[in-house]
Amino acid sequence: MGLVKTEIFTEQQNEIALFAKVFGHPARVAILQHLFKINACICGDLVQEIGLAQPTISQHLKELKQLGLIQGNVEGTSVCYCIHTENWIKMKKIMFQFLDQDSPEKDCC
């Protein structure tokens, strides 16, 4: 085990879980917040900013990129990472829909 049984869930449930999972690490939260703040960033900055080793940051960036939430453009020897605005908005809609379910008037029981 240690293996999620994705096949028994809906596509929507798996998608929500995938997005949530990538936000489930403070380093990735911090990376995204930094990218939003300065709106353009090279990986080196992030290593300074966050305080994890360069390979670790690189790995977190890869996960964010795989989900399409950020994009990276090579620029000389450095790489410029930034938010993929269009995909971010798509993700936001999906997550909002999940988080913003109507709360029942009062808790049961």
Added chain:
Amino acid sequence: MGLVKTEIFTEQQNEIALFAKVFGHPARVAILQHLFKINACICGDLVQEIGLAQPTISQHLKELKQLGLIQGNVEGTSVCYCIHTENWIKMKKIMFQFLDQDSPEKDCC
């Protein structure tokens, strides 16, 4: 390793990551959606509904409860689980704030 370095992140970043992490599994997403839908639920229902073994569901419920997102009241031999509305709203605010950061007008580079 395999150990998150929480101490190098802000409280806010760690909190966001904690909430996101609990949503990072489709079973927990499904449980929450079901609780929202029927607004009162016993664990047995969920075992039928979701299709995972009873101990597994019980474990997922525990994690949701630990974060305060659901509450469980004993009712005879069964337990009635439901959304903890107040805490859910608090969580929603925190997550919205993170997800709804201003997108830059256009992607950098």
Added chain:
DNA sequence: GACATTAATCGTAATATTGCAATGAATAAA
């Protein structure tokens, strides 16, 4: 009391994640 029902807990196997040192690839600077 004896038995059934329901859900929590324990123990454990399989797998995933985190973090980093070492290394590699690509470009820029000399």
Added chain:
DNA sequence: TTTATTCATTGCAATATTACGATTAATGTC
């Protein structure tokens, strides 16, 4: 061409997560 810089990749150790069988605890029913 050599060297420096920047970031990706590889490999690995430590830890976390997922899932479930077996068991336990608690309550209800007979």
